[in-house]
Amino acid sequence: MNGKKLQQLAAECAEGLPGTALEYPFGPEWDVHKVRGKVFMLITDVTGEPLVILKSAPDEAAALREQHAEITPGYHMNKKNWITLHAGDTLDRGLVEELVTDSYRLVVAGLPKAQQPVDPAIYAQADQAPR
Template sequence: MTLHKTAADCAQGLPGAELDHPFGEDWEIFKVRGKVFLLMTEVPGRPVVILKSDPGEALALREGNSHITPGYHMNKKHWITLEDGAGIDKKLVRELVTESYRLVVDHLPKAEQPVDPHTCSGGTGASR
């Protein structure tokens, strides 16, 4: 599994998701309606994916996997960082990218939501 490719492939399939490079070519940022839901870069040569997460879920994920840590350069309560390692498979990466997207979409005004965040699943939700 390539962590960045798996995360990017999932993000690109989500309605309204757009790739941006506001911090230079070393950072790939995915946004929905201008709001960030996924960041990718390398931290001393290691690829990492940074995602929004429910605080309780983030804590449980960090406690259950040493390859999931607090969000790099982000709010440590609401963001997590993934890196390659045991327990980090394609299915988990896709689930966490989709959940990050849902959390962001859920806080957008209803008129700006590209999908209903409560029914969207892995980029296959119907567009509004």
């Protein structure tokens, strides 16, 4: 998957999630996707390469980095809790959508219950197959 397609797919997936907003707090070169004011995805080309940056559980992030050369530690983020997606052959539509949704669910789970737009324990679980 090329970089622009990767970014477009991630953005489309994020736009379909409940309670999300697209903001530009770091300038026009950073698309910042938030749920209830909390960041769950960043999209940028500031390095000269199209990137998608997502929150990930630490153990999951480590496993993903081992399995996919296109997944590296989070660019300008906590390297333990964030991952960066680069263009490449091992990233397909299903995996990108799953990673965006997982990032969203992790952030929603950290919100006070009254602010959660969905129940993160069950949201999108039916669509997810084991990796």
